[in-house]
Amino acid sequence: ALIVPFYGVKQAGITTAQQERMMFASLDVTSTDPKDLQFLLGRWAALAARFTAGKSVSSSPDDPAAPPLDTGEALDSGPYSLTITVGLGASLFDDRFGLAGQMPAALEPLGTIPGDAVLQPALTGGDLCIQACADDPQVVFHAVRNMVRAARGTAVLRWSQLGFGRASATGAGQTTPRNLMGFKDGTNNIHADDVPATSEHVWVGDETDQAWMKGGSYLVARKIRMEIESWDTDDLDDQEKIFGRTKVNGDPLSGGTEFTPIDFDKKAADGTPVIDVRSHVRLASPEANGGVRILRRGYNYTDGQDPETGKLAAGLFFISYQRNPHTQFKVLQSRLGASDLLNEYIAHVGGGIWACPPGVTAAGDWYAKSLF
Numbered sequence: 378a379l380i381v382p383f384y385g386v387k388q389a390g391i392t393t394a395q396q397e398r399m400m401f402a403s404l405d406v407t408s409t410d411p412k413d414l415q416f417l418l419g420r421w422a423a424l425a426a427r428f429t430a431g432k433s434v435s436s437s438p439d440d441p442a443a444p445p446l447d448t449g450e451a452l453d454s455g456p457y458s459l460t461i462t463v464g465l466g467a468s469l470f471d472d473r474f475g476l477a478g479q480m481p482a483a484l485e486p487l488g489t490i491p492g493d494a495v496l497q498p499a500l501t502g503g504d505l506c507i508q509a510c511a512d513d514p515q516v517v518f519h520a521v522r523n524m525v526r527a528a529r530g531t532a533v534l535r536w537s538q539l540g541f542g543r544a545s546a547t548g549a550g551q552t553t554p555r556n557l558m559g560f561k562d563g564t565n566n567i568h569a570d571d572v573p574a575t576s577e578h579v580w581v582g583d584e585t586d587q588a589w590m591k592g593g594s595y596l597v598a599r600k601i602r603m604e605i606e607s608w609d610t611d612d613l614d615d616q617e618k619i620f621g622r623t624k625v626n627g628d629p630l631s632g633g634t635e636f637t638p639i640d641f642d643k644k645a646a647d648g649t650p651v652i653d654v655r656s657h658v659r660l661a662s663p664e665a666n667g668g669v670r671i672l673r674r675g676y677n678y679t680d681g682q683d684p685e686t687g688k689l690a691a692g693l694f695f696i697s698y699q700r701n702p703h704t705q706f707k708v709l710q711s712r713l714g715a716s717d718l719l720n721e722y723i724a725h726v727g728g729g730i731w732a733c734p735p736g737v738t739a740a741g742d743w744y745a746k747s748l749f
């Protein structure tokens with residue numbers, strides 16, 4: 378479908394079949410007037426409703442004596458399955474807006490996690506986030522650009538990221554894409570159409586301490602830089618051992634084809650486990666983590682070349698959705714950060730957590746309306 382419905386009880390862009398392109402933006406609110414914040418969340422809802430339907434900022438004619446209402450670069454594009462997902466960061470819940478008492482416990486900072494301690498402040502956190510995904514790069518850029526423009530006087534861009542290829546499959550029937558290490562990524566992901574799994578692991582339910590988040594989800598982002606040059610010198614056997622899967626087909630090393638369940642108990646003739654005890658799939662698996670799962674929805678990224686080293690600055694812009702980052706993302710990342718063989722080739726450089734409230738249900742409703 379070219380148009381993903383915008384209005385609904387859940388925000389689109391979470392269990393929506395993953396699109397090919399993404400722009401992610403983090404903003405800081407500069408105004409201290411709660412009315413400005415509410416107006417912005419309303420304006421964003423109105424803009425998101427229009428952009429996801431393939432429309433421009435306004436149907437009014439432009440005034441030749443004023444800047445055009447829409448920046449124009451997506452005028453002939455169409456919607457391209459655009460989704461816009463908005464989240465609120467922990468830093469928004471302070472005395473500026475009288476929201477200190479309404480911060481969900483699940484949004485509390487995650488603290489220091491192994492392998493995750495060196496996030497750069499300039500690429501981390503933010504009061505608000507926008508995740509725009511579509512099957513066209515100009516459409517996602519246009520959406521974020523015009524939402525940032527609409528925030529003028531109330532909020533400013535803190536950092537942003539373009540993603541150029543989906544690095545996860547989120548729908549049955551969607552082929553598994555590849556990350557920049559060349560491996561299929563998203564095989565054992567939660568699939569959007571697996572309703573029991575999304576209600577158990579993705580959508581916030583009655584357990585929440587803040588009713589306004591019921592039906593929402595928590596977004597964790599990590600900009601994960603890959604040491605591409607050293608990865609490219611690693612031999613195939615070692616690359617496959619690191620993930621526990623074959624490179625070309627994504628088959629578990631314990632046998633079978635891509636979607637065959639991984640046999641973690643299988644031993645080689647010498648008694649060592651076929652799926653290495655420090656392999657990524659073992660450490661991240663529900664079997665090793667008391668059943669914990671997350672919905673991964675990341676993108677490959679590149680920022681071109683690192684000016685200091687001349688190396689490719691590229692990796693995975695990891696995004697996951699879950700009911701509670703403390704009992705889900707943090708559990709997995711603690712295990713991965715401590716032991717994952719992959720750590721030799723990656724570094725977490727930025728990211729954050731945001732609370733994505735339930736969906737905007739109709740014109741006149743807006744993001745997190747019940748919070749105010």
Ligand code: HEM
Binds near residue numbers: 599709
């Ligand atoms: C599985 C790549 C970071 C959680 C996988 C797979 C690959 C992969 C190739 C196997 C195929 C699949 O089932 O999707 C990567 C790369 C990363 C990265 C290249 C960093 C650059 C992370 C992080 C987390 C995570 C930070 C969470 C904290 C998972 C989970 C699975 C998985 C839950 C499924 C395990 C299973 O049940 O089989 N990843 N991953 N990954 N990854 Fe990652």
